Amino acid sequence: MYNFDFEKPSTIADAVAALATEDAQALGGGQTLLPTMKQRLASPSKIVSLSGISEMQGVCKGDDGSVCIGGATTHATVAASASEYPALAALASNIGDPAVRNRGTIGGSLANNDPAACYPSAALASGATIVTNARQIAADDYFQGMFTTALNEGEIITEVRFPVPEAANYQKFEQPASRFAMVGVFVAKYADGVRVAVTGASEEGVFRWTEAEAALSADFSAHALEGLSVSGEGMINDLHGSGEYRAHLVKVLTKRAVAAC
Amino acid sequence: MTNISMTVNGKTVSGEVEGRTLLVDFLRNDLRLTGTHVGCDTSQCGACTVHVDGVAVKSCTMLAAEADGADVATIEGQAGADGSLNTIQAAFQEHHGLQCGFCTPGMVMAAADLLKNNPKPTEAEIRHHLEGNICRCTGYHNIVKSIMAASGQDVSQLAAE
Numbered sequence: 001m002y003n004f005d006f007e008k009p010s011t012i013a014d015a016v017a018a019l020a021t022e023d024a025q026a027l028g029g030g031q032t033l034l035p036t037m038k039q040r041l042a043s044p045s046k047i048v049s050l051s052g053i054s055e056m057q058g059v060c061k062g063d064d065g066s067v068c069i070g071g072a073t074t075h076a077t078v079a080a081s082a083s084e085y086p087a088l089a090a091l092a093s094n095i096g097d098p099a100v101r102n103r104g105t106i107g108g109s110l111a112n113n114d115p116a117a118c119y120p121s122a123a124l125a126s127g128a129t130i131v132t133n134a135r136q137i138a139a140d141d142y143f144q145g146m147f148t149t150a151l152n153e154g155e156i157i158t159e160v161r162f163p164v165p166e167a168a169n170y171q172k173f174e175q176p177a178s179r180f181a182m183v184g185v186f187v188a189k190y191a192d193g194v195r196v197a198v199t200g201a202s203e204e205g206v207f208r209w210t211e212a213e214a215a216l217s218a219d220f221s222a223h224a225l226e227g228l229s230v231s232g233e234g235m236i237n238d239l240h241g242s243g244e245y246r247a248h249l250v251k252v253l254t255k256r257a258v259a260a261c
Numbered sequence: 262m263t264n265i266s267m268t269v270n271g272k273t274v275s276g277e278v279e280g281r282t283l284l285v286d287f288l289r290n291d292l293r294l295t296g297t298h299v300g301c302d303t304s305q306c307g308a309c310t311v312h313v314d315g316v317a318v319k320s321c322t323m324l325a326a327e328a329d330g331a332d333v334a335t336i337e338g339q340a341g342a343d344g345s346l347n348t349i350q351a352a353f354q355e356h357h358g359l360q361c362g363f364c365t366p367g368m369v370m371a372a373a374d375l376l377k378n379n380p381k382p383t384e385a386e387i388r389h390h391l392e393g394n395i396c397r398c399t400g401y402h403n404i405v406k407s408i409m410a411a412s413g414q415d416v417s418q419l420a421a422e
């Protein structure tokens with residue numbers, strides 16, 4: 001890893017100012033960024049740690065009843081504290097392993113937008129709002145393809161707001177070596193309809209399976225998905241599984257998620 | 262270079278580090294606490310597991326500067342001052358929970374992290390908790406058994422020696 005200057009500000013304003021330098025990069029839990037830097041795939045000249053910013057920590061309840069999670073909150077804290085949204089807490093409790101969950105953060109996961117990461121499916125299926133130092137971004141506008149998001153250079157995710165559904169469930173088919181999702185499906189049922197988000201499958205990253213949403217909004221049962229099929233076209237095809245296999249998993253996992261709601 | 266200080270196994274320590282210095286390198290190279298091992302250096306194997314402010318982390322994937330001011334516990338601090346093994350270490354010895362011993366410091370620190378929050382875990386809970394700790398000798402059955410025994414539970418029904 002190439003050397004860099006290290007800063008650990010204690011306020012969002014100071015972090016934004018520190019990130020204004022060219023080649024500066026934010027550090028969440030470092031569970032993705034540090035391995036990337038060790039491989040010299042990233043070589044920032046300055047690292048700005050977000051772990052000392054107390055206003056970006058923790059889980060609370062918003063005025064509208066939504067669950068609000070600080071951008072630097074670890075997966076372990078979400079697993080332990082997001083009891084208002086059990087499916088989200090369960091998702092967090094199954095990311096990686098305990099040591100990864102003690103460092104990795106929700107902001108880091110959403111900023112990275114790994115095509116096999118868990119949180120993007122929860123954010124998209126919940127119609128979450130990604131709050132940054134500059135603006136609020138709807139999940140539908142935020143995810144823009146594999147490792148690509150609406151974030152600008154130096155923009156920090158300070159909070160993520162999740163409207164709490166009537167029922168929800170996340171089904172993760174683990175890739176056993178990496179423990180990331182080979183395919184993961186998050187189903188969330190709201191008063192105004194059902195949302196289904198799929199991670200791990202598409203070459204475009206997380207996506208909404210709109211046919212399933214329509215079918216489930218009319219009839220919220222695994223049976224309602226019977227007639228639907230998912231195409232292997234545009235699905236990730238790698239040594240862990242073919243595109244067809246992943247497409248098959250999307251439907252199986254969606255049914256399981258609905259059945260578990 | 263920046264100056265950092267932290268508590269390691271109850272003692273205050275300080276040193277000069279580069280931004281890129283990893284916590285594991287500070288522990289091993291600067292403090293000469295070489296009980297914490299580096300197996301993979303890619304956050305997969307858990308051999309480098311230590312506790313920072315009471316929770317398990319992979320010290321190969323944390324900057325030393327991030328631990329400035331923290332309370333760190335490593336394998337060296339687990340035994341008593343007279344060298345007597347703690348309950349978990351004694352159980353590993355008793356139940357053959359190690360073969361080459363390379364993964365053992367990480368396994369013991371992961372086990373301590375588990376038992377602190379869950380004093381009587383089931384076998385499934387132990388296995389789930391050890392997902393980030395790899396034993397190259399593949400001695401998992403006896404590692405699980407050792408942790409079960411350390412929690413004071415009956416291990417006579419567990420499979421495999």
Ligand SMILES: Cc1cc2nc3c(=O)[nH]c(=O)nc-3n(C[C@H](O)[C@H](O)[C@H](O)COP(=O)(O)OP(=O)(O)OC[C@H]3O[C@@H](n4cnc5c(N)ncnc54)[C@H](O)[C@@H]3O)c2cc1C
Pocket residue numbers: 025026027028029030031032033034050071072094095096097100103104105106107108109111112114116117118119155156157158178179180181303304305
């Ligand atoms: C062994 C292992 C297993 C894993 N398994 C899973 C899994 O099953 N599911 C899963 O979803 N993930 C998994 N992960 C990834 C893990 O969840 C990471 O913690 C996460 O992807 C990145 O979060 P971080 O806080 O560590 O971010 P970092 O690594 O610190 O940063 C990642 C990127 O996000 C940027 N960033 C960080 N925080 C912010 C912020 N608040 N605002 C804007 N930008 C920010 C950084 O600049 C960097 O570009 C695994 C990781 C490991 C090492």
Ligand code: FES
Pocket residue numbers: 298299300301302303304305306307308309310319320321322
């Ligand atoms: S050396 Fe840190 S996880 Fe393997």
Ligand code: FES
Pocket residue numbers: 358359360361362363364365395396397398399400
């Ligand atoms: S005892 Fe040899 S690696 Fe586990």
